[in-house]
Amino acid sequence: KLTRLETESLTQASEVFYANPVSDFVTLAEFGTVRSACKPVPNTMGLCFGIGYGEMRLPNLLGHDSAREAQQQSAAWMPLLGKHCHPDTRRFLCSLFAPVCLPEVTAPVRPCRSLCEAVRDACLPVMSAFGFPWPEMFNCSRFPDGSELCIPGERDSNRGSVMCEVCSPDSGGEQEIQQNFCKSQFAFRLRIGSWSLVGTDVRVVPQGRSRVLRWAGEQRAAMEQSTLWLPHRCPCPALDGQHTGSYIALGHMQNGRMLLRRLLKWSRGEKELKKFIRMLLRQNC
Structure with missing residues (x-):
């Protein structure tokens, strides 16, 4: 979960940084056809409900412009959580499907590149075993390297406990x-x-x-x-x-x-x- 300290840190950072959306993601917000807005994370969204924040920004980083669409598309990734390939898998997926909503930032806050790479390196072997490649829409090179506002991995996670x-x-x-x-x-x-x-x-x-x-x-x-x-x-x-x-x-x-x-x-x-x-x-x- 995102701790209160991490959420506050993101809010403080947002005062001096404007989070531009990832240009390679086809989000309606980039073209100005839909106004970016904060919406409650629906309690039927099993992937992200209860993750540590109550509101998500829409459109999200995958181009879903409604909570219902985000919920439906995210359900396909629930089985990967059951594989326990990395403790931050849920955090990473939710940063894309249900990005945390900070009022001071007018676009979704992206995951850090290091978070993406850690989850990719741990979960790709599991996905490959079932014939699934790492999706291009999860291309880690599209995310900030840590010098910009982004969602980090859980610093205190204990990999050995999984x-x-x-x-x-x-x-x-x-x-x-x-x-x-x-x-x-x-x-x-x-x-x-x-x-x-x-x-x-x-x-x-x-x-x-x-x-x-x-x-x-x-x-x-x-x-x-x-x-x-x-x-x-x-x-x-x-x-x-x-x-x-x-x-x-x-x-x-x-x-x-x-x-x-x-x-x-x-x-x-x-x-x-x-x-x-x-x-x-x-x-x-």
Whole structure:
């Protein structure tokens, strides 16, 4: 949420800075056909209602000139919040769909470029796994570099408190693997030998030879590296404690690395695992 101090800071900054709208965004306000105005954030706007401010400026940075339109379009991004790819995902999206309204500023206050880049770098691997690119309308180069009035990221956010979606031990893990098996570039049955932190990423090394269930990557040689990656450090219960038993891993290739999309520690018996694998292999990918 935006704290009172951050809101007051934006208000003070607005007294000496006029926030021009992003020229590449097609907003009706830029052409003078609709007067920019402050409107209440509707309580039916699940993405942004209760985020820490009560009024949004319309037209917004995506060209929506009514709260209803902004609400309808923003609903499509709710699933990304459930992926927990970055703690500031909601703040960034709301800065575009429901920009905070400051009376002293006659245009929407844009997100800082650093906020956009942090969310993009964390969430793009998740989006890419489902075949979605980073939208051009979210191009980070369009936003202020911090020297202008803009919405910053949450300075005190604790990235480590957000569980990796890759590793979440939810009850639908097997169903999710089944649904995403054909969408993934690779799928393995493996045992884990070790893992280590490399910069902000987690490097997972399988024990022995993994069984390849699916491989649709362009370079089979990359698989011989026997290394899997979790981008950005976050708690992964599947890697806690003793690395005994079997795991099923799904993922995709990115910049020559095998990035994990799902890592499931098998909690049932060997017979059930073999049956589950046969079911996966029967899919006509």
